[in-house]
Amino acid sequence: MTSTARLTLDPAFLIGPVEPRLFGSFVEHMGRCVYTGIFEPGHPLADADGFRTDVLELTRELGVTLVRYPGGNFVSNYRWEDGVGPVEERPARLDLAWRSLEDNSFGLNEFMAWAARAGIEPMMALNLGTRGVAEALELVEYANYPGGTRLSDLRRAHGVDKPHDIRLWCLGNELDGPWQMGHKTAREYGRLAAETARALRRLDPGVSLVACGSSNSGMPTFGQWEAEVLESAYDLVDYISLHAYYDPADGDVDSFLASGADMEHMIRSIAATADHVGAKLRSRRKIKLSFDEWNVWYQSRFGGEASLEWAEHPRLIENVYDVTDAVVVGSLLITLLRNADRVGVACQAQLANVIAPIMTEPGGPAWRQSIFHPFALTARNARGQVLRVEPECTSVSTDKYGEAPAIWATATLDDTGEITLFVVNRDRRGPCELRVALPQGLLPAEHLELADDDLSAVNSAADPDRVAPRPGTGLRMDGRDATLTLPPVSWTMIRFAPQE
Template sequence: MSNRARLALDPAFRIAPVEPRLFGSFVEHMGRCVYTGIFEPGHPHADADGFRTDVLDLVRELGVTLVRYPGGNFVSNYRWEDGVGPRDQRPTTLDLAWRSIEDNSFGLNEFMAWAAKAGVEPMMALNLGTRGVAEALQLVEYANHPGGTRMSELRRAHGADKPHDIRLWCLGNELDGPWQMGHKTAREYGRLAAETARALNRLDPGLALVACGSSNSSIPTFGAWEAEVLEETYELVDYISLHAYYDPGDGDADSFLASAADMEHMIRSIAATADHTAAKLRSRKRLKLSFDEWNVWYQSRFPGESGLEWARHPRLIEDSYDLTDAVVVGSLLITLLRNADRVGVACQAQLANVIAPIMTEPGGPAWRQTIFHPFALTARHARGQVLRVEPDCSTVRTAKHGEVPVVCATATHDPASGEIALFVVNRDRHRPCVLEVALPRGLVPVEHVELADADPCARNTSAEPERVVPRPGSGLSCQDGAAALTLPPTSWTLVRFASEE
């Protein structure tokens, strides 16, 4: 027996424009994300700079618009100076976050050269864990000042004649977490972030700054942290960050498939906290959110960094994703779009090998994980305005999130082409869902693809890289301003509608 659901698509019901920065990713000096991931001199597909061109091709196909760098936990014990200048003069150092040996052969200037080839905007994180205002100023001067000063001339001496002009900066990373190098209280961090922001805005007015928010929704300081931090920083920053990872490892499949309910809760809670701060400060400013770390992560399988042995770019949390994981990733993307009026930046963590859509082997192939596909198709087709879509459907009872709708959906409308793209997930693990869609007159379906499989544990590997791929859907009918289709159990679906003229 099938579930049934209905929704309406109307271009008049707009939430906000689709922000390109929602399709960001994350490159951290962690595991093999950088080394043998995006950067592998000597690889058969390496270019003159040592960048893997097979990976670059996949990054472009993925549709990434922005990449956050260099961390993550890594940044809170990082000296950016160690990663610039002649490679043979760079020191080998210890990364305390992931107990790795870092040779610093890839640093700021290499990242910026890679970002230019990938066609992505850089989002740079500052170390406010073990460093402070002075070091942040030096890095921004090195990166952005045209020339004629100590730090800008140092950059030019290192071969980067023109300034990098990085506009988006994170004021530290997860400093609410006791695992972080330089962990601080909200008041301590808020004061440091505020002083850093004031100094940076004097050095380079017009930078977009991200204050650290909570590292997850279950940390005891969630909400209270943001309230304290924003009292110090509200008028000085442009975003407050959120981080969330969702673990399927406890066997509660229904709660896992409803992970987007927690993401929605986080967004609404922190947006409300920010708005409350604005009211207290009598500010007219409406702060945006930066969801700059999100993904599925089998954290229950990770023993923790304290148990790691010192090693160079070890194989670290290289999770292999299945069909169910891809459906959850699709629902998280839907949720980010549904909240495009408040979320201005989002970064799936990470890009290569480490909980990533792209996997590589040293000296060998690169391939797409299952989670690659909903991201790539959403990034490619979500254009114009996000529409308000409220499915009328049954619910699923979950242990972690209560009653959640069986169907999770959003849509976008591109005024230039008139096209509407519908993105929809069926969370029911056992039953298909018959979906009825009310359409504006004159629109007909032009594409119908679905990510589904009889085996929800099916995954892609180097030996079988296309075991799970989007395939044309079947059974879609359309007449008299209405469409109907059947959503398979545990599935992600894209339907594009365009004018029949």
């Protein structure tokens, strides 16, 4: 059964600029994300600092602009001092979040050297779980102050003469969650976040700060948490965070494919909550959102932290992603762009091995998972301004989210007049014939789609390109309109360029 849909691309209908920070990733000391992921001294492709150059090349190809570090749950029991100075003098510690043994051979300065090599902006998380204002100030002084104080001179003694000048800081991580070391109530956390933010701005007025929002929209305090935290910290922070992972649990594929609709509802709910607090406080500031953890994660297959044995750098939640997962990731990227007026930061979690677009083998190869491709193509081609795109289409009935549009789309307009359309067909029942109304003078320049008759197909070390975007077929022009057929469960990108 072939359905039909229609959408209009009009340069007059702008949402907002494409923020480069939307294409962030996440490196946590969890499983093999750091060790044998981005960092593996002795690997045949490791550089002099132990960084895997194959992973660096894939990170650049992925188009990552920003990386959040070092957690995540890990940060709430982390002592940053353990990860600086001579490696042979660094203590081994127990990571209580993931029941791992942490040798601290990779820390702040190694991460910053890796970030420079990768060409990304750092987003640093502070431990407000088991630590507080004083430790946060010490880390920012060590990282950002030029010199002449004990901590800035300690950094220089560690071989880093110039300050790291980290601009973006997270005030803790998921402290609404009872699984978190140092779990707090909203009132407790809001006070701590406000006091930390006030102190940090005295030290470095130019920093941007992210307050912890809810760990997920299923938390019993969702919405209420954000309201209470922002009532304490509204004029002291720049962002409130959101986290969401989507799981094809119980075989509910239609709900899974509609995950972007849930993400959009979450974004708009928290934006409304923030605006309500701003109105109550009579503030003229507009808080933006940092969606600094998002991805597909088969959480239903994970036994939880208590199920883990103590180990050093274990293989942990190394999900292998298929075609359907890639389509869902593409739809989540569309959602972030559709809300570019409010979402200023976003980080896909994580970069390597742990629920990641990049997989590696210790001493062996690195390869792209299926979810690598929609991220890389969106990061490369989404430029300029986001256009408001609202398809007219059929809907898909889902158990979790009710009726969801079968076609999910966004588009961007760059300064050359080129428009790039990103579109997902969520419908499993059949293809969709999509008619696109274009501005005068645009013609197709590139047409790629990610689809497969086998929705369970995956990439592997032995077959790293089994799932990849292919040139689309059947696109035709009818005057100013373009018509194409979207395969069922597919992600498509089309660039329309001005005629020369």
